[in-house]
Amino acid sequence: MVFNNYFKSIGLAFLMAVMLLGSCKKEKDGEIEPKVPEISGTKGIYVLCEGLWGQNNSAISYYDIVTNKVERDMYKKVNKTDLGETANDLKAYGSKMYCVISGTQGEAKSFLDIIDIATCKSLKRIPFNSAHDGFMPRYVAFYKNKAYVSRYDGVISRIDTATMNVDGELQLMNGTNKAVGLEGLAVTNGKLYVTNSWHPYYPNGLRSKVTVIDLNSFTKTKDIEVGNNPVRIAAADNGDLYAITWNVLGETNNPSLVRINSTTDAVIQKEEVLQWDYYSAITIAKNQGWVGINAEIKAINLSTGKLGSNLITDGSTITTIYGLTVNPFDNSVVVADAEGYGSVGRAYVFVDGKKKYDFATVGLPQHSVFNYSYK
Template sequence: MNYLKRTAFGISALAILFSGCKKNNEREILLTQEVTGTKGIYILNEGAYNAAGANSSISYYDIAKKSVVKDFYNQVNGKALGKNANDLQQYGSKMYCVVTGPNDKAESFVDVMDVNTGKTIKRIAFNGTAAGYYPRYITFYKNKAYVSRYDGKISRIDTASLNIDAELQLKNGADNAEALEGVAVANGKLYVAGSAGYNYPKSLNDKVIVVDLNTFATVKQITVNYNPAKIVATEKGDLYVISFGNYVNINPAMQRISSTTDAVTQTEDYNLQTIAIQKDQAWAAKDIYGTPSIKSLNLTTGKLGADLITDGTTVDSPYGLTINPFDNSVVVAKSDVSKSAVYSKEGKKLYEFETNSFPKNAAFAYTYKYVYKSL
């Protein structure tokens, strides 16, 4: 998210330096591209789990036209997205979609797209001979992408060449680990949720694994609540972990980890689906299949606070939350009604549009202007 912020506000989108010899009135001029607005919103739709065929899709909402193409990926690329897509993240001028794939075929991959057009640049395969490696989540650090996998590995992708340049096998004792889920970066380290998966026998089912990104080696395992699945980092270096429990006698929880000490510093018995953080703004989707709500998360105290929604509109199973770094609006993906709604940071609904089934993550296409600056 830090890299997205820098890109969106004119550092890496375009930087052309015109140099002179600085004699007389000659000056160096920097031409940058700055965001002026949001022109469209991409929504990843997971689709019903293990439904027949390619159940996942990406929708696109054109803000100026107030129109949506529910299967935009298929329309632009002439093919279906795939089966059981799980994550969509934006880094620089590209979007990365993690497609877990089916249980019985070698159809797992990360699809890299141009964020302005939605067109595929490259599909990076994550497959063995007979089945996929089931990639799950992706995060970024210093022009590298890190992907968690259900076979217990972390894959590192070079974001320039779009090739996998390293892999790290995590361990559960002497055995290879399984069922890795959420990933986040803080303080030069990668934090990986070792979930219970589908009762995988070798899964790190109550651990967050810490990987030093300078050496790309495991440095620690942090014991957390059972079945950690989601993890998100703050700019100040704290991490929030959502653990789902076992749905029987171990309750869900949210825990905070310090990236300075790599220790759990707080535990709350919150039943959360997801957390979205952008700078000092944070929102959490709570009790989404019971009495759903979207609450503010105080990043100082680690406590939930007031509701996001202030205009009386309904929440409808908030399966995914994404904060737009341009204006701090919040995209709420509603799984039960196959819609996404956009709320201002003050909690007023700006607009809503239909998607395909089980909408989740959002990414953004922006409008730009060129700005000349003297150095």
């Protein structure tokens, strides 16, 4: 009887130890994900405003949905300093948003500002400058706790989102020359897709390619020919990518919306517009895609790649489409209106084709980030 109880105790202890070790191993291997809070609503909307060139007046405007009040320069109010010159991208990842400040050619004004979403407090500013010039970072994308930043000097910088430090850089190449003029980024299928724009300062760039980078090895695998001057790119949940190409002054090509299959990395569709028409912005989230064409915003059928109905059905007009952002919580769409590229802009929020509200921003509003409430 004593021996039975002894072996029962040993067996129970052994079983508990195995369960404990198994639990620890799962956590160590990353098999147990931390619980993500459930969103209950949208408290406010941040809108990145590029500002007028050379005036150091970029800003982050904030609209409080509950109070119906706007803080046109929330970043400056909270941080007691200007955001910078030519802010170009703002995206959320976890509890932080990442603001890409391009700066201007010939001056050391290039940064990535990492900001707490709840408070708009700057947590860290990472410089992307030489002694006398900026590397002109352009866009940011995310994959497995890493942020990836494209730069006009042809480098992709990788930032650890926990330590907020740069932990890797990849110089893209055009044959034996450095690639330059990197623009929009998108991540899908374990790969980073980077657009190589045409830029007058950098005549030797890839110009008509989307570069593919394997994110597990952080190495370039190939270039995809998409057409002259690709600038924007977005990924759908089914793995397809949609890249926007622009025309180049003095060259003949039609702007286009190019669909890429991320399994084969092949172009499978192209929707061209007339030579002097204009694809202005693109947003995709939760199987919903929209693209700006001249003064209209068209739905993208993410199954067929074809363009469909207009976003706006209530007669509202947008002067200058400068940014589009889908709110994945409620499928509303924020349309940023540059209003003729002046010092004041406006953001419109549409639900089911109808304007829900709008608010003033600083000049040249672009991308939006949402401040959520949680259950």
